[in-house]
Amino acid sequence: MLSTSGMMSTMSASKGGRSAYHHGDLRNALVEAATELARGDGPEAVVLREAARRVGVSATAAYRHFANQADLLQAVKVRGQRELADSMQRGVEAAPGGGDKQQAARDRLWQIGRGYVRFALAEPGLYRAAFCRVPHVSDHPWDEGQPDAAEHGEEYRSFDMLVETLDGMEAAGVMRPGVREGAEFAAWSAVHGLVMLILDGPLSRLPEPVRDAVIDRTIGTVVAGLTREPVRS
Amino acid sequence: MLSTSGMMSTMSASKGGRSAYHHGDLRNALVEAATELARGDGPEAVVLREAARRVGVSATAAYRHFANQADLLQAVKVRGQRELADSMQRGVEAAPGGGDKQQAARDRLWQIGRGYVRFALAEPGLYRAAFCRVPHVSDHPWDEGQPDAAEHGEEYRSFDMLVETLDGMEAAGVMRPGVREGAEFAAWSAVHGLVMLILDGPLSRLPEPVRDAVIDRTIGTVVAGLTREPVRS
DNA sequence: AGTCCATGTTGACATCGTTAACTTCCCCGG
Protein backbone atom coordinates (compact mmCIF):
# COMPACT_ATOMS: atom_id res chain seq x y z
CA MET A 1 0.00 0.00 0.00
CA LEU A 2 2.91 2.28 -0.42
CA SER A 3 3.71 4.23 -3.53
CA THR A 4 6.12 1.70 -4.92
CA SER A 5 4.86 0.07 -8.08
CA GLY A 6 2.14 0.99 -10.50
CA MET A 7 -0.89 0.03 -8.49
CA MET A 8 -3.43 2.70 -9.31
CA SER A 9 -6.83 2.29 -7.71
CA THR A 10 -9.29 1.70 -10.53
CA MET A 11 -7.37 0.98 -13.64
CA SER A 12 -7.58 -1.90 -16.03
CA ALA A 13 -4.31 -1.11 -17.70
CA SER A 14 -1.52 -3.35 -16.61
CA LYS A 15 -0.30 -5.05 -19.73
CA GLY A 16 -1.82 -3.82 -22.99
CA GLY A 17 -3.60 -0.87 -21.47
CA ARG A 18 -2.21 1.69 -23.88
CA SER A 19 -4.66 3.70 -25.89
CA ALA A 20 -2.21 6.16 -27.44
CA TYR A 21 -3.49 8.67 -24.96
CA HIS A 22 -3.45 6.84 -21.70
CA HIS A 23 -0.13 5.11 -21.55
CA GLY A 24 -1.06 2.57 -18.94
CA ASP A 25 2.28 2.20 -17.23
CA LEU A 26 3.82 5.61 -17.46
CA ARG A 27 5.44 5.67 -14.07
CA ASN A 28 7.51 2.60 -14.71
CA ALA A 29 8.30 3.69 -18.23
CA LEU A 30 9.58 7.00 -16.96
CA VAL A 31 11.67 5.41 -14.26
CA GLU A 32 13.07 3.10 -16.89
CA ALA A 33 13.98 5.94 -19.22
CA ALA A 34 15.39 8.04 -16.41
CA THR A 35 17.45 5.09 -15.24
CA GLU A 36 18.98 4.77 -18.67
CA LEU A 37 19.85 8.45 -18.59
CA ALA A 38 21.55 7.99 -15.24
CA ARG A 39 23.30 4.89 -16.49
CA GLY A 40 24.76 6.97 -19.27
CA ASP A 41 25.87 10.12 -17.51
CA GLY A 42 25.02 10.00 -13.86
CA PRO A 43 22.36 11.75 -11.81
CA GLU A 44 22.76 15.13 -13.47
CA ALA A 45 21.69 13.50 -16.72
CA VAL A 46 18.33 12.62 -15.25
CA VAL A 47 16.35 15.38 -16.87
CA LEU A 48 12.63 15.05 -16.63
CA ARG A 49 11.83 16.43 -20.06
CA GLU A 50 14.20 14.06 -21.77
CA ALA A 51 12.79 11.05 -19.97
CA ALA A 52 9.30 12.07 -21.02
CA ARG A 53 10.50 12.67 -24.55
CA ARG A 54 11.95 9.19 -24.75
CA VAL A 55 8.76 7.62 -23.53
CA GLY A 56 6.92 9.66 -26.13
CA VAL A 57 4.85 11.66 -23.74
CA SER A 58 4.59 15.32 -22.86
CA ALA A 59 6.88 16.59 -20.15
CA THR A 60 4.11 17.58 -17.81
CA ALA A 61 2.59 14.13 -17.91
CA ALA A 62 5.35 13.11 -15.56
CA TYR A 63 3.81 15.27 -12.87
CA ARG A 64 0.90 12.85 -12.63
CA HIS A 65 3.34 10.30 -11.25
CA PHE A 66 6.13 12.29 -9.66
CA ALA A 67 6.02 15.35 -7.49
CA ASN A 68 9.32 16.62 -8.84
CA GLN A 69 12.20 15.73 -10.97
CA ALA A 70 13.74 15.18 -7.53
CA ASP A 71 11.08 12.58 -6.98
CA LEU A 72 11.91 10.96 -10.30
CA LEU A 73 15.58 10.99 -9.40
CA GLN A 74 14.70 9.38 -6.11
CA ALA A 75 13.07 6.54 -7.98
CA VAL A 76 16.22 6.11 -10.04
CA LYS A 77 18.21 6.05 -6.84
CA VAL A 78 16.15 3.20 -5.49
CA ARG A 79 16.61 1.29 -8.71
CA GLY A 80 20.32 1.85 -8.61
CA GLN A 81 20.51 0.55 -5.08
CA ARG A 82 18.54 -2.50 -6.11
CA GLU A 83 20.80 -3.22 -9.05
CA LEU A 84 23.83 -2.84 -6.82
CA ALA A 85 22.46 -5.31 -4.31
CA ASP A 86 21.43 -7.76 -7.01
CA SER A 87 24.85 -7.62 -8.58
CA MET A 88 26.54 -8.22 -5.26
CA GLN A 89 24.19 -11.07 -4.52
CA ARG A 90 25.06 -12.79 -7.77
CA GLY A 91 28.73 -12.27 -7.07
CA VAL A 92 28.54 -13.82 -3.63
CA GLU A 93 26.52 -16.80 -4.81
CA ALA A 94 29.04 -17.54 -7.53
CA ALA A 95 31.84 -17.79 -4.99
CA PRO A 96 33.88 -20.92 -4.27
CA GLY A 97 33.09 -21.17 -0.58
CA GLY A 98 35.44 -24.02 0.31
CA GLY A 99 38.07 -24.11 3.04
CA ASP A 100 37.70 -23.78 6.76
CA LYS A 101 34.99 -21.77 8.37
CA GLN A 102 37.14 -18.92 9.60
CA GLN A 103 38.81 -18.35 6.30
CA ALA A 104 35.42 -18.49 4.59
CA ALA A 105 34.09 -15.76 6.85
CA ARG A 106 37.02 -13.54 5.99
CA ASP A 107 36.77 -14.33 2.31
CA ARG A 108 33.17 -13.35 2.24
CA LEU A 109 34.06 -9.83 3.32
CA TRP A 110 36.52 -9.70 0.46
CA GLN A 111 33.92 -10.90 -1.99
CA ILE A 112 31.35 -8.43 -0.77
CA GLY A 113 33.84 -5.61 -1.09
CA ARG A 114 35.03 -6.59 -4.50
CA GLY A 115 31.50 -7.13 -5.73
CA TYR A 116 30.56 -3.68 -4.53
CA VAL A 117 33.45 -2.01 -6.27
CA ARG A 118 33.00 -4.10 -9.40
CA PHE A 119 29.44 -2.92 -9.82
CA ALA A 120 30.36 0.70 -9.22
CA LEU A 121 33.05 0.59 -11.88
CA ALA A 122 30.84 -1.31 -14.31
CA GLU A 123 27.92 1.08 -13.87
CA PRO A 124 29.46 4.37 -12.83
CA GLY A 125 26.51 6.54 -13.81
CA LEU A 126 23.98 4.42 -12.04
CA TYR A 127 26.17 4.04 -8.98
CA ARG A 128 26.63 7.77 -8.73
CA ALA A 129 22.90 8.22 -9.05
CA ALA A 130 22.32 5.64 -6.35
CA PHE A 131 24.32 7.73 -3.90
CA CYS A 132 23.68 11.23 -5.14
CA ARG A 133 22.10 13.92 -3.08
CA VAL A 134 18.45 14.39 -3.97
CA PRO A 135 17.52 18.03 -3.47
CA HIS A 136 14.02 17.99 -2.03
CA VAL A 137 11.14 15.69 -2.77
CA SER A 138 8.19 17.98 -2.45
CA ASP A 139 5.40 15.99 -0.85
CA HIS A 140 2.26 15.43 -2.80
CA PRO A 141 -0.93 14.06 -1.28
CA TRP A 142 -0.46 10.67 -2.95
CA ASP A 143 3.11 10.58 -1.77
CA GLU A 144 2.30 9.45 1.73
CA GLY A 145 5.10 10.84 3.87
CA GLN A 146 8.52 9.36 3.36
CA PRO A 147 9.24 6.15 5.23
CA ASP A 148 11.24 7.37 8.18
CA ALA A 149 10.48 4.56 10.54
CA ALA A 150 11.97 1.16 9.73
CA GLU A 151 15.24 3.05 9.21
CA HIS A 152 15.48 2.16 5.53
CA GLY A 153 12.69 0.16 3.97
CA GLU A 154 14.27 -2.47 1.76
CA GLU A 155 16.62 -0.01 0.10
CA TYR A 156 20.29 -0.22 0.97
CA ARG A 157 20.06 -3.99 0.77
CA SER A 158 23.76 -3.95 -0.04
CA PHE A 159 24.29 -2.60 3.43
CA ASP A 160 22.28 -5.42 4.91
CA MET A 161 24.46 -7.93 3.10
CA LEU A 162 27.49 -6.29 4.65
CA VAL A 163 25.96 -6.51 8.10
CA GLU A 164 25.25 -10.20 7.67
CA THR A 165 28.80 -10.77 6.54
CA LEU A 166 30.23 -9.03 9.57
CA ASP A 167 27.91 -10.95 11.87
CA GLY A 168 29.18 -14.11 10.27
CA MET A 169 32.75 -13.06 10.93
CA GLU A 170 32.02 -12.40 14.55
CA ALA A 171 30.26 -15.73 14.89
CA ALA A 172 33.23 -17.46 13.32
CA GLY A 173 35.47 -15.79 15.84
CA VAL A 174 37.78 -14.11 13.36
CA MET A 175 36.93 -10.60 14.38
CA ARG A 176 39.21 -8.49 16.49
CA PRO A 177 37.56 -8.08 19.88
CA GLY A 178 35.53 -4.96 20.48
CA VAL A 179 35.39 -3.72 16.91
CA ARG A 180 32.09 -5.20 15.81
CA GLU A 181 30.07 -2.16 16.69
CA GLY A 182 30.19 0.32 13.88
CA ALA A 183 32.28 -1.96 11.70
CA GLU A 184 29.63 -1.87 8.98
CA PHE A 185 30.05 1.86 8.63
CA ALA A 186 33.81 1.67 8.54
CA ALA A 187 33.74 -0.96 5.82
CA TRP A 188 31.06 0.79 3.82
CA SER A 189 32.90 4.09 4.09
CA ALA A 190 36.08 2.59 2.74
CA VAL A 191 34.60 1.07 -0.40
CA HIS A 192 32.23 3.94 -1.06
CA GLY A 193 34.99 6.48 -0.64
CA LEU A 194 37.30 4.50 -2.84
CA VAL A 195 34.73 4.31 -5.57
CA MET A 196 33.92 7.99 -5.38
CA LEU A 197 37.57 8.99 -5.52
CA ILE A 198 37.98 6.79 -8.57
CA LEU A 199 34.79 7.88 -10.29
CA ASP A 200 34.61 11.61 -9.63
CA GLY A 201 37.78 12.36 -7.82
CA PRO A 202 41.53 12.55 -7.96
CA LEU A 203 41.97 8.82 -8.48
CA SER A 204 40.16 8.92 -11.80
CA ARG A 205 43.29 8.89 -13.89
CA LEU A 206 44.92 5.92 -12.24
CA PRO A 207 46.11 3.35 -14.79
CA GLU A 208 43.97 0.26 -14.54
CA PRO A 209 46.50 -2.13 -13.01
CA VAL A 210 47.42 0.40 -10.36
CA ARG A 211 43.77 1.04 -9.76
CA ASP A 212 43.10 -2.63 -9.17
CA ALA A 213 46.00 -2.85 -6.78
CA VAL A 214 44.67 0.13 -4.87
CA ILE A 215 41.28 -1.51 -4.63
CA ASP A 216 42.77 -4.67 -3.13
CA ARG A 217 44.93 -2.65 -0.81
CA THR A 218 41.97 -0.69 0.47
CA ILE A 219 39.76 -3.69 1.07
CA GLY A 220 42.73 -5.48 2.59
CA THR A 221 43.31 -2.67 5.04
CA VAL A 222 39.75 -2.84 6.24
CA VAL A 223 39.86 -6.60 6.58
CA ALA A 224 43.11 -6.33 8.48
CA GLY A 225 41.65 -3.65 10.70
CA LEU A 226 38.68 -5.81 11.62
CA THR A 227 40.23 -9.27 11.95
CA ARG A 228 42.60 -10.82 14.42
CA GLU A 229 45.34 -11.96 12.12
CA PRO A 230 46.85 -10.48 9.00
CA VAL A 231 45.53 -12.02 5.82
CA ARG A 232 47.34 -13.40 2.84
CA SER A 233 46.97 -11.32 -0.29
CA MET B 1 52.62 32.99 -14.64
CA LEU B 2 49.62 30.82 -14.82
CA SER B 3 46.07 32.04 -14.56
CA THR B 4 45.89 31.93 -10.81
CA SER B 5 45.49 35.38 -9.36
CA GLY B 6 44.48 38.69 -10.87
CA MET B 7 47.58 39.48 -12.87
CA MET B 8 46.29 40.95 -16.08
CA SER B 9 48.93 42.05 -18.52
CA THR B 10 48.61 45.80 -18.78
CA MET B 11 46.37 46.94 -15.99
CA SER B 12 46.90 49.46 -13.27
CA ALA B 13 44.05 48.24 -11.16
CA SER B 14 45.11 46.20 -8.20
CA LYS B 15 43.69 47.92 -5.16
CA GLY B 16 41.50 50.91 -5.91
CA GLY B 17 41.24 50.19 -9.61
CA ARG B 18 37.47 50.25 -9.76
CA SER B 19 35.96 52.79 -12.10
CA ALA B 20 32.36 51.56 -11.87
CA TYR B 21 32.87 50.02 -15.24
CA HIS B 22 36.10 48.15 -14.93
CA HIS B 23 35.91 46.27 -11.68
CA GLY B 24 39.63 45.69 -11.34
CA ASP B 25 39.55 42.36 -9.59
CA LEU B 26 36.54 40.63 -10.99
CA ARG B 27 37.98 37.16 -11.19
CA ASN B 28 38.73 36.99 -7.50
CA ALA B 29 35.46 38.64 -6.63
CA LEU B 30 33.57 36.05 -8.63
CA VAL B 31 35.45 33.16 -7.09
CA GLU B 32 34.72 34.65 -3.71
CA ALA B 33 31.02 34.95 -4.41
CA ALA B 34 30.84 31.51 -5.96
CA THR B 35 32.66 30.06 -2.98
CA GLU B 36 30.07 31.52 -0.67
CA LEU B 37 27.34 29.96 -2.78
CA ALA B 38 29.05 26.60 -2.52
CA ARG B 39 29.56 27.07 1.19
CA GLY B 40 25.86 27.54 1.52
CA ASP B 41 24.42 24.77 -0.61
CA GLY B 42 27.16 22.81 -2.27
CA PRO B 43 28.41 22.72 -5.84
CA GLU B 44 24.96 22.75 -7.45
CA ALA B 45 24.44 26.16 -5.89
CA VAL B 46 27.35 27.59 -7.82
CA VAL B 47 25.34 29.34 -10.48
CA LEU B 48 27.26 31.75 -12.60
CA ARG B 49 24.51 34.34 -12.96
CA GLU B 50 24.00 34.54 -9.22
CA ALA B 51 27.68 35.00 -8.55
CA ALA B 52 27.81 37.80 -11.10
CA ARG B 53 24.68 39.32 -9.60
CA ARG B 54 26.24 39.37 -6.15
CA VAL B 55 29.36 41.05 -7.40
CA GLY B 56 27.14 43.59 -9.13
CA VAL B 57 28.19 42.81 -12.63
CA SER B 58 26.46 41.45 -15.71
CA ALA B 59 26.41 37.69 -16.08
CA THR B 60 28.39 37.68 -19.28
CA ALA B 61 31.21 39.62 -17.72
CA ALA B 62 32.23 36.39 -16.06
CA TYR B 63 33.16 34.99 -19.45
CA ARG B 64 36.09 37.39 -19.60
CA HIS B 65 37.62 35.43 -16.74
CA PHE B 66 36.17 31.94 -16.99
CA ALA B 67 35.58 29.73 -19.94
CA ASN B 68 32.54 28.12 -18.37
CA GLN B 69 30.57 27.90 -15.23
CA ALA B 70 32.47 24.61 -15.04
CA ASP B 71 35.61 26.69 -14.99
CA LEU B 72 34.22 28.84 -12.23
CA LEU B 73 33.25 25.75 -10.31
CA GLN B 74 36.75 24.42 -10.78
CA ALA B 75 38.10 27.56 -9.14
CA VAL B 76 35.78 27.00 -6.21
CA LYS B 77 37.00 23.43 -6.01
CA VAL B 78 40.58 24.58 -5.70
CA ARG B 79 39.61 27.00 -2.98
CA GLY B 80 37.75 24.32 -1.13
CA GLN B 81 40.76 22.04 -1.27
CA ARG B 82 42.94 24.81 0.03
CA GLU B 83 40.63 25.57 2.93
CA LEU B 84 40.52 21.89 3.78
CA ALA B 85 44.29 21.62 3.84
CA ASP B 86 44.64 24.84 5.85
CA SER B 87 42.14 23.63 8.40
CA MET B 88 43.91 20.31 8.75
CA GLN B 89 47.22 22.08 9.06
CA ARG B 90 45.97 24.20 11.92
CA GLY B 91 44.54 21.13 13.60
CA VAL B 92 47.80 19.25 13.42
CA GLU B 93 49.86 22.16 14.66
CA ALA B 94 47.60 22.58 17.67
CA ALA B 95 48.22 18.99 18.73
CA PRO B 96 49.87 17.93 22.00
CA GLY B 97 52.69 15.90 20.45
CA GLY B 98 54.09 14.44 23.65
CA GLY B 99 54.81 10.80 24.42
CA ASP B 100 57.07 8.36 22.70
CA LYS B 101 57.88 8.51 19.05
CA GLN B 102 55.88 5.51 17.93
CA GLN B 103 52.74 6.59 19.69
CA ALA B 104 53.17 10.06 18.25
CA ALA B 105 53.34 8.67 14.73
CA ARG B 106 50.12 6.78 15.25
CA ASP B 107 48.44 9.74 16.90
CA ARG B 108 49.25 11.93 13.98
CA LEU B 109 47.23 9.70 11.69
CA TRP B 110 44.32 10.05 14.08
CA GLN B 111 44.68 13.80 14.12
CA ILE B 112 44.87 14.02 10.38
CA GLY B 113 41.77 11.90 10.03
CA ARG B 114 39.79 13.77 12.61
CA GLY B 115 40.85 17.11 11.22
CA TYR B 116 39.72 16.02 7.79
CA VAL B 117 36.32 14.90 8.97
CA ARG B 118 35.93 17.92 11.21
CA PHE B 119 36.37 20.28 8.31
CA ALA B 120 33.97 18.35 6.12
CA LEU B 121 31.25 18.46 8.75
CA ALA B 122 31.90 22.10 9.54
CA GLU B 123 31.82 23.14 5.88
CA PRO B 124 29.66 20.57 4.16
CA GLY B 125 28.84 22.66 1.12
CA LEU B 126 32.40 23.63 0.45
CA TYR B 127 33.66 20.12 1.05
CA ARG B 128 31.17 18.69 -1.40
CA ALA B 129 32.24 21.30 -3.91
CA ALA B 130 35.87 20.44 -3.34
CA PHE B 131 35.19 16.87 -4.40
CA CYS B 132 32.40 17.30 -6.88
CA ARG B 133 32.57 16.20 -10.46
CA VAL B 134 33.24 19.14 -12.74
CA PRO B 135 31.63 18.51 -16.12
CA HIS B 136 34.06 19.83 -18.67
CA VAL B 137 36.26 22.89 -18.58
CA SER B 138 36.19 24.08 -22.15
CA ASP B 139 39.64 25.32 -22.99
CA HIS B 140 40.10 28.93 -23.89
CA PRO B 141 43.27 30.35 -25.42
CA TRP B 142 44.24 32.09 -22.19
CA ASP B 143 43.58 28.93 -20.26
CA GLU B 144 46.83 27.23 -21.20
CA GLY B 145 46.04 23.53 -21.16
CA GLN B 146 45.23 21.98 -17.80
CA PRO B 147 48.21 20.95 -15.68
CA ASP B 148 48.40 17.24 -16.29
CA ALA B 149 52.04 16.82 -15.57
CA ALA B 150 53.17 17.17 -11.96
CA GLU B 151 50.23 14.88 -11.13
CA HIS B 152 48.42 17.52 -9.12
CA GLY B 153 49.96 20.97 -8.87
CA GLU B 154 49.60 22.15 -5.28
CA GLU B 155 46.00 21.07 -5.04
CA TYR B 156 45.13 18.09 -2.87
CA ARG B 157 47.60 19.33 -0.29
CA SER B 158 45.52 17.43 2.25
CA PHE B 159 46.59 14.28 0.46
CA ASP B 160 50.21 15.30 0.70
CA MET B 161 49.82 15.74 4.42
CA LEU B 162 48.46 12.23 4.65
CA VAL B 163 51.39 10.87 2.68
CA GLU B 164 53.86 12.57 4.99
CA THR B 165 52.06 11.16 7.99
CA LEU B 166 52.21 7.63 6.64
CA ASP B 167 55.86 8.04 5.78
CA GLY B 168 56.43 9.12 9.34
CA MET B 169 54.68 6.02 10.60
CA GLU B 170 56.80 3.78 8.47
CA ALA B 171 59.95 5.57 9.60
CA ALA B 172 58.89 5.13 13.22
CA GLY B 173 58.41 1.42 12.60
CA VAL B 174 54.80 1.25 13.66
CA MET B 175 53.45 0.20 10.32
CA ARG B 176 52.43 -3.33 9.54
CA PRO B 177 54.98 -4.75 7.11
CA GLY B 178 54.13 -4.58 3.44
CA VAL B 179 51.16 -2.30 3.65
CA ARG B 180 52.80 1.04 3.01
CA GLU B 181 52.19 1.00 -0.70
CA GLY B 182 48.72 2.29 -1.45
CA ALA B 183 48.02 2.99 2.19
CA GLU B 184 47.35 6.63 1.41
CA PHE B 185 44.49 5.68 -0.86
CA ALA B 186 43.00 3.29 1.65
CA ALA B 187 43.07 5.92 4.38
CA TRP B 188 41.78 8.65 2.13
CA SER B 189 38.98 6.44 0.86
CA ALA B 190 37.82 5.66 4.36
CA VAL B 191 37.49 9.23 5.56
CA HIS B 192 36.17 10.55 2.28
CA GLY B 193 33.59 7.79 2.05
CA LEU B 194 32.57 8.30 5.63
CA VAL B 195 32.06 11.98 5.08
CA MET B 196 30.07 11.46 1.90
CA LEU B 197 27.81 8.90 3.52
CA ILE B 198 27.19 11.33 6.35
CA LEU B 199 26.73 14.37 4.15
CA ASP B 200 24.75 13.11 1.19
CA GLY B 201 24.07 9.53 2.03
CA PRO B 202 22.30 7.10 4.28
CA LEU B 203 24.25 8.13 7.37
CA SER B 204 22.87 11.64 7.27
CA ARG B 205 20.27 11.06 9.96
CA LEU B 206 22.59 9.56 12.51
CA PRO B 207 22.22 11.20 15.93
CA GLU B 208 25.29 13.21 16.71
CA PRO B 209 26.79 11.04 19.47
CA VAL B 210 26.39 7.94 17.36
CA ARG B 211 27.87 9.79 14.42
CA ASP B 212 30.92 10.74 16.43
CA ALA B 213 31.36 7.16 17.58
CA VAL B 214 31.14 5.96 14.00
CA ILE B 215 33.78 8.44 12.96
CA ASP B 216 36.17 7.21 15.62
CA ARG B 217 35.40 3.62 14.76
CA THR B 218 36.12 4.19 11.09
CA ILE B 219 39.40 5.97 11.65
CA GLY B 220 40.30 3.39 14.25
CA THR B 221 39.74 0.57 11.82
CA VAL B 222 42.07 2.14 9.30
CA VAL B 223 44.72 2.76 11.91
CA ALA B 224 44.39 -0.81 13.11
CA GLY B 225 44.62 -2.09 9.58
CA LEU B 226 47.84 -0.22 8.95
CA THR B 227 49.68 -0.60 12.23
CA ARG B 228 51.29 -3.52 13.98
CA GLU B 229 49.46 -3.37 17.27
CA PRO B 230 45.91 -2.48 18.19
CA VAL B 231 45.52 1.07 19.40
CA ARG B 232 43.74 2.51 22.39
CA SER B 233 40.43 4.16 21.69
C1' DA C 1 -26.42 6.68 -21.14
C1' DG C 2 -24.18 9.90 -18.61
C1' DT C 3 -20.79 11.64 -15.65
C1' DC C 4 -16.49 11.84 -12.98
C1' DC C 5 -11.73 11.98 -12.43
C1' DA C 6 -7.24 9.89 -13.39
C1' DT C 7 -4.25 10.71 -16.93
C1' DG C 8 -2.24 13.49 -20.83
C1' DT C 9 -1.85 17.77 -23.59
C1' DT C 10 -0.79 22.61 -24.85
C1' DG C 11 0.96 26.98 -23.60
C1' DA C 12 3.35 29.95 -20.80
C1' DC C 13 6.87 31.64 -17.36
C1' DA C 14 11.18 32.16 -14.81
C1' DT C 15 15.91 30.81 -14.59
C1' DC C 16 20.24 29.21 -16.41
C1' DG C 17 24.19 28.80 -19.50
C1' DT C 18 26.06 30.80 -23.48
C1' DT C 19 26.88 33.54 -27.86
C1' DA C 20 26.91 37.81 -30.65
C1' DA C 21 27.46 42.54 -31.17
C1' DC C 22 28.18 46.80 -29.09
C1' DT C 23 30.48 50.20 -25.54
C1' DT C 24 33.93 52.11 -22.21
C1' DC C 25 38.05 53.25 -20.71
C1' DC C 26 42.93 52.85 -20.04
C1' DC C 27 47.67 52.25 -21.93
C1' DC C 28 51.01 53.25 -25.29
C1' DG C 29 53.20 54.89 -29.42
C1' DG C 30 53.39 58.80 -32.52
Added chain:
DNA sequence: CCGGGGAAGTTAACGATGTCAACATGGACT
Protein backbone atom coordinates in the same frame (compact mmCIF):
# COMPACT_ATOMS: atom_id res chain seq x y z
C1' DC D 1 49.09 65.61 -26.43
C1' DC D 2 46.19 62.69 -28.84
C1' DG D 3 44.27 58.95 -31.12
C1' DG D 4 44.11 53.89 -31.87
C1' DG D 5 43.59 49.35 -29.99
C1' DG D 6 42.33 45.97 -27.03
C1' DA D 7 40.91 44.35 -22.37
C1' DA D 8 36.92 44.31 -19.69
C1' DG D 9 31.78 45.02 -19.34
C1' DT D 10 27.03 45.66 -21.23
C1' DT D 11 22.59 44.55 -23.49
C1' DA D 12 19.85 41.38 -26.35
C1' DA D 13 18.79 37.08 -27.65
C1' DC D 14 18.53 31.75 -28.04
C1' DG D 15 17.71 27.18 -26.52
C1' DA D 16 16.96 24.15 -22.58
C1' DT D 17 15.13 23.10 -18.20
C1' DG D 18 11.64 22.67 -14.24
C1' DT D 19 7.09 23.80 -13.22
C1' DC D 20 2.27 25.72 -13.13
C1' DA D 21 -2.50 26.57 -14.92
C1' DA D 22 -6.07 25.43 -17.94
C1' DC D 23 -7.91 22.33 -21.00
C1' DA D 24 -8.91 17.58 -23.36
C1' DT D 25 -9.85 12.58 -23.25
C1' DG D 26 -11.68 8.42 -22.34
C1' DG D 27 -12.46 4.36 -19.28
C1' DA D 28 -15.08 2.84 -15.18
C1' DC D 29 -18.97 2.89 -12.48
C1' DT D 30 -23.54 4.28 -11.43
